[in-house]
Amino acid sequence: MTAQIIDGNAIARAMRGDIAVEVKDWIAAGRRPPGLAVILVGDDPASEIYVKGKRRDCDEVGFHSIVQHLSAHVTQQDLEDRVKALNDDTSIDGILVQTPLPAHIDEDRIIDSIDPSKDVDGFHAYNIGLLALRRPALRSCTPKGVMLLLEHIGLEFKGLDAAILGASNHVGRPMGLELLLAGCTVTTAHKFTRDTASKVQLADIVVSAVGKPGLVPPEWIKPGAVVIDVGITRGENNKLYGDVQFDAVKEVAGWITPVPGGVGPMTRIALLQNTLQAARQHLGVA
DSSP, X not given: OOOEEOOHHHHHHHHHHHHHHHHHHHHHTTOOOOEEEEEEESOOHHHHHHHHHHHHHXXXXXXXXXXXXXXXXXXXXXXXXXXXXHHTOTTOOEEEEOSOOOTTSOHXXXXXXXXXXXXXXXXXXXXXXXXXXXXXXSOOHHHHXXXXXXHHTTOOOTTOEEEEEOOOTTTHHHXXXXXXXXXXXXXXXXXXXXXXXXXXXXXXEEEEOSOOTTOBOGGGSOTTOEEEEOOOEEOGGGOEEOSBXXXXXXXXXXXXXXXXXXXXXXXXXXXXXXHHHHHHHHHTOO
16 A cells, blocks of 8 residues: 555645636625734744745645744734734735744733634633633634645545544644544544553544654554654755655555645645634625
């Protein structure tokens, strides 16, 4: 068996086209374009690349977008004031504060300061809470992107066993809630988990979001399982590595995502969808 590759780039390209058509019709009906504001703090090269990609996506689909690039020495209060000003800006539907933030910034306070109806990253406690209560609103982008990939391959979720590696607030925890909501039985492995391999070997769906290159060997994978690699680590010569031993695991799995070109493009699609959803709410569009 050789796994089928889930091409996130191709799927995202098609979905951006669909969003662009919807936005064109939206503007033709006399509405303002959906608006996304990104705040970038400091000069982290990877963050700058991500923000450029998001800006390019917005241009492609017809969104209004702005980027506020702030010094790494910005104060907590100044950053919170920037967020609050964007909360009040009626041309902006979504606010994204690019992470990581400098060590002197309290990231939780920044997230908490974002209007939940503009929290297009899906990180605010209000939106995570709604997902936990089976009333999803703005959903965390990477888990939502994973669900879009799984839906694209026609996966029937109900009754499947899913294993998630990693329990971060931004990926692992909301990913578990997404799969639970879809009808899966979910196990989340983390740094205190005993015998992680035995947990993963039972899974029909494996989502690894640890950021440790080569963590997942083929021996952990149930034959025919769907393997989603969220982990991404930048190594020598700027080469990107996933958590999964791709070449070996693809000989066991039924479906697998590459790194890069798997989950990453779909995370950005989820951001566009969330911004459009927020704009509908703000403008009272069904």
